[in-house]
Amino acid sequence: MHKSAGSRRVSALLAASVLIIQVLGLLAQPGQDKKSFEGELTYVDYHDGTGDWALLDKAVRKFEPLGKGKKPPKKDKNNKDLQPGPGEALWPPLARPVHDHWLHGGPHHGPSLLVVIVDAPACGAAAASGATVSNLQSLYFGPNLDGKGGWAVRLENCSYGEVVWEPPTSGLTQFVTVTPSCSWPTATCDAYAMSNAANAAARAKLGDLVFYDFTHFHLVMAVPSACSWAGLATLGGGVGGGGQVWLNTNTWTQTFGTFQVPLQESIHNFVLYHGFASGIEYQDKTTFMGTGQACPSVTEKRWLGWASPITGADSLDEFALTPSAASGPFNLPASWTTGLGNHVRVKPTWASWYNNTNYGMNLYFEFRQAMLGDASMDVTYANKVVVHEILSYMDNDQVTYRSSDPRSNYITNVAPNTRTVLSSPSLGVPYSLVLYVGAQFGSQSEFVPMYICRFITADTECDTLANVLANAPKSSPPPPRPLTPPSPPSPPPPGASPPLPPTKPPSPSPPSPRPPSPRPPSPSPPKPPAPKPPSPRPPNPSPPPKNQKSPSAKPGERAPPLPPVRTRPRRRSPPPSRHPRTRSSDAADVPAPASSARR
Numbered sequence: 001m002h003k004s005a006g007s008r009r010v011s012a013l014l015a016a017s018v019l020i021i022q023v024l025g026l027l028a029q030p031g032q033d034k035k036s037f038e039g040e041l042t043y044v045d046y047h048d049g050t051g052d053w054a055l056l057d058k059a060v061r062k063f064e065p066l067g068k069g070k071k072p073p074k075k076d077k078n079n080k081d082l083q084p085g086p087g088e089a090l091w092p093p094l095a096r097p098v099h100d101h102w103l104h105g106g107p108h109h110g111p112s113l114l115v116v117i118v119d120a121p122a123c124g125a126a127a128a129s130g131a132t133v134s135n136l137q138s139l140y141f142g143p144n145l146d147g148k149g150g151w152a153v154r155l156e157n158c159s160y161g162e163v164v165w166e167p168p169t170s171g172l173t174q175f176v177t178v179t180p181s182c183s184w185p186t187a188t189c190d191a192y193a194m195s196n197a198a199n200a201a202a203r204a205k206l207g208d209l210v211f212y213d214f215t216h217f218h219l220v221m222a223v224p225s226a227c228s229w230a231g232l233a234t235l236g237g238g239v240g241g242g243g244q245v246w247l248n249t250n251t252w253t254q255t256f257g258t259f260q261v262p263l264q265e266s267i268h269n270f271v272l273y274h275g276f277a278s279g280i281e282y283q284d285k286t287t288f289m290g291t292g293q294a295c296p297s298v299t300e301k302r303w304l305g306w307a308s309p310i311t312g313a314d315s316l317d318e319f320a321l322t323p324s325a326a327s328g329p330f331n332l333p334a335s336w337t338t339g340l341g342n343h344v345r346v347k348p349t350w351a352s353w354y355n356n357t358n359y360g361m362n363l364y365f366e367f368r369q370a371m372l373g374d375a376s377m378d379v380t381y382a383n384k385v386v387v388h389e390i391l392s393y394m395d396n397d398q399v400t401y402r403s404s405d406p407r408s409n410y411i412t413n414v415a416p417n418t419r420t421v422l423s424s425p426s427l428g429v430p431y432s433l434v435l436y437v438g439a440q441f442g443s444q445s446e447f448v449p450m451y452i453c454r455f456i457t458a459d460t461e462c463d464t465l466a467n468v469l470a471n472a473p474k475s476s477p478p479p480p481r482p483l484t485p486p487s488p489p490s491p492p493p494p495g496a497s498p499p500l501p502p503t504k505p506p507s508p509s510p511p512s513p514r515p516p517s518p519r520p521p522s523p524s525p526p527k528p529p530a531p532k533p534p535s536p537r538p539p540n541p542s543p544p545p546k547n548q549k550s551p552s553a554k555p556g557e558r559a560p561p562l563p564p565v566r567t568r569p570r571r572r573s574p575p576p577s578r579h580p581r582t583r584s585s586d587a588a589d590v591p592a593p594a595s596s597a598r599r
Contacts, residue, residue: 039055039056039057039058039064040055040056040058040236040237040242041055041056056234056242056244058241058242060200060203061195061196061199061200061203061211061217062196062199062200063192063193063195063196065192110163110164110165110166110172111163111164111165111172111215111216111238111241111243112166112172112173112213112214112215112216113165113172113173113174113214113215113216113217113218114173114174114176114202114211114214114216114217114218115136115140115173115174115175115176115218115220116176116178116198116199116201116202116217116218116219116220117131117132117133117136117175117176117177117178117220117221118177118178118179118180118194118198118219118220118221118222119131119177119178119179120179120180120182122182123180123182123184123186124186124222124224125221125222125223126222127177127222127249128222128249128250128252130249130252130256131220131249132177133175133176133177136175136220137168137175138150139151139256140152140165140173141165141167141168141173145167145168145169146167146169147164147165147166147167150259151165151259151262151263152164152165152167154259154263154295154373155263155266157295157336157372157373158263158295158296158373159304159306160306160338160339162304162305162306163238163270174206174210174214176202176205176206178198178201178202178205179201180197180198180200180201181197181201182197183196183197184196184197184224185224186224187224187226188224188226189223189224189226189227189228191223191227191232191246194219194221194223194246195217195219195244195246198219198221199217199219215241215242215243216237216238216241216242216243216244216245216266216269217243217244217245218244218245218246218247218262218266219244219245219246219247220247220249221246221247221248221249222248222249222250223246223248223250225250227248229246229248230247230248230251230254230255230261231245231246231247231248231255231261231262231264231265232245232246232248232265233245233246233264233265233266233268233269234268234269235268235269235271235273236269236271237269238266238267238269238270238271243266243269243270244269245262245265245266245268245269246265247261247262247265258293258376259288259293260288260291260292260293263288264288264289267288267289267296267304270304271402271403272289272296272300272303272304273289273405273406273407273408274289274290275287275289275290275292275296275297275300275408275409275410276290276407276408276409276410276426277290277409277410278409278410278425278426279409279425279426279427280426283410284297284408284409284410285378285380285381285410286368286377286378286381286386286388286410286413287300289408290410292377292378293376293377293378294368294373294374294376294377294378294381295335295336295373295374297364297366297386297388297408297410298335298342298343298364298365298366298386298388299364299388299390299395299406299408300408301335301339302343302364303398303402303406303408306339307335307339307340307342307343308339308340308341308342309341309342309343309344309345310330310331310332310341310342310343310344311341313330313343313344313345314345315345315347316344316345316346316347316452317346317347317348317349317350318348318349318350318454321346321452321453321454322454323454323455323456323461324453324454324455324456324461324462325453326434326436326451326452326453326462326463326468327451327452327453328436328449328450328451328452328472329438329449329450329451329472330344330365330449330450330451330452331447331448331449332344332365332366332367332385332447332448332449332450333367333446333447334367334368334369334371334444334446334447335366335367335368335369335374336368336369336371336372336373336374336446337446342366342367343364343365343366344364344365344450344452345362345363345364345365346362346363346365346433346452347362347363347392347396348361348362348363348431348432348433350432350454351429351431351432353429354392355392355393357391357393359427359429360391360392360393361389361390361391361392361409361424361427362389362390362391362392362395362396363387363388363389363411363422363431363433364387364388364389364390365385365386365387365435365450366385366386366388367384367385367386367447367448368381368382368383368384368386368413369382369383369444369445369446370382370383371444380413381413383415383416383440383445384413384414384415385413385414385435385437385448385450386410386412386413387410387411387412387413387414387422387435388408388409388410388411389408389409389411389424389426390406390407390408390409391406391407394406409426411424411425412425414435414437415437416437416438416439416440416448417437417438417439417465417469418436418437418465419434419435419436419464419465419468420434420435420436420437421433421434421435421459422434422435432454432455432456433452433453433454433455434452434453434454434455434459434462435450435451435452436450436451436452436453436465436468436469437449437450438450438451438469438472449472451468451472453468
């Protein structure tokens with residue numbers, strides 16, 4: 001989530017997990033009968049120790065808040081833990097089949113997107129001057145409204161074609177302006193109430209047949225001044241549909257001035273958290289999941305299923321890395337060229353704290369260039385090997401922890417022809433590693449060789465850059481990789497369940513950084529006892545069924561699946577054939593000014 005600049009940054013995020021649940025008594029008033037509801041469990045977290053739960057009734061696109069301070073039950077009637085998941089989990093168990101959103105026939109389908117623009121002057125929510133259908137269509141899809149520009153091409157390039165917003169001419173995306181009744185409070189910030197009113201008005205205007213064809217919903221609105229965020233999203237809902245995004249026109253420049261806020265909020269729907277730097281949330285400038293004008297980092301892409309490692313470079317641990325010997329070369333392709341074989345992962349198992357759930361990290365190495373989805377990235381990181389760290393116990397078991405926050409943390413960037421000793425700035429500990437980066441090569445200088453050397457006591461145990469590069473095996477460079485997206489995901493075997501959505505969403509972008517994570521003991525962290533994974537934030541997420549895709553699946557196989565083919569035929573014409581994007585346009589990233597942005 002994004003907070004408006006200069007405001008008190010109280011986090012207000014939404015987490016979502018699809019769940020059929022009977023909430024007995026939680027929604028009933030004193031003297032009334034207990035009520036049962038079915039829907040998608042959502043949570044809004046104010047980041048001050050409080051939060052509100054609600055159920056999203058997909059049948060009418062309406063949120064049913066459980067009430068202030070109310071929590072969903074932890075156990076069913078058989079005293080078993082509730083297990084919300086992107087399919088449908090039942091509480092209590094019901095005598096009816098569970099529909100698996102992963103199991104569907106037909107071709108790969110993208111989200112069908114409804115953008116609802118609120119123009120309600122009587123409610124203090126008049127549409128900003130830039131919030132017109134034509135201007136927003138241009139921001140989303142480029143000046144030609146064909147998806148070859150604007151935010152859409154960024155999303156398609158960053159995901160290697162895994163997530164595509166089809167242009168309005170396809171019938172799969174529509175923009176509509178509504179004037180809902182003033183049913184939301186204007187003195188407080190109630191995101192649920194705002195979306196309820198807007199979606200109800202859109203449904204009434206479009207009709208059920210059209211409205212229910214959409215899987216994803218964006219609300220463009222001048223929200224009450226009590227809302228201190230620029231953007232908000234459900235953390236989940238990108239897989240089986242139901243994802244909701246809120247975009248605040250009162251913070252027009254921050255929200256609509258670039259693709260950063262809209263794409264971060266949209267990818268929250270696919271269960272991705274914020275990017276860290278130096279242990280501080282939101283501060284990763286190499287990704288739009290932090291504060292950057294660039295695609296997600298390789299740690300984030302891998303968790304989304306969009307990236308795979310170089311063959312033989314996925315688990316470089318104490319057994320794979322012989323002390324004092326430089327391993328490599330690993331020829332890194334620039335991440336804009338492909339998601340296949342585009343990174344190296346090191347597991348520093350020799351560190352005494354590796355198995356500590358607070359300090360143990362895996363390291364990721366990728367090569368970034370300012371091209372395609374990364375065309376606007378900060379020059380600090382362009383033509384560099386970018387290094388991130390991520391909690392190892394989660395990264396080593398993504399099936400179990402896919403719904404949790406692995407705290408992707410930026411470490412450093414390394415230029416070609418450089419020798420660098422690696423350490424963790426957030427933890428304040430050395431990794432006993434030397435990274436060597438050679439010269440760029442390829443027709444667009446889109447490859448770079450890297451080597452890694454582990455030492456025991458001092459980095460002088462590892463060779464010089466000149467010697468390592470001089471001793472490199474002579475071989476012809478690999479051919480440039482095609483700019484084609486990975487293959488569409490293969491359907492899992494019958495009975496497979498999709499990844500577990502989270503129970504705690506990321507926090508809104510703060511005006512000032514939070515203190516960094518605690519440092520491990522100095523000078524040498526003691527070996528901790530066998531750790532237990534910390535309890536995730538409420539509710540405690542349960543692991544999804546073990547028959548899910550393994551973390552080693554190829555890109556595209558673990559990418560969040562998109563909604564199933566509908567049994568009711570669409571009334572709209574089919575979308576045009578899609579082709580891989582080969583360019584990125586910034587022309588539509590400059591919005592029209594909003595003279596009445598803040599109210």
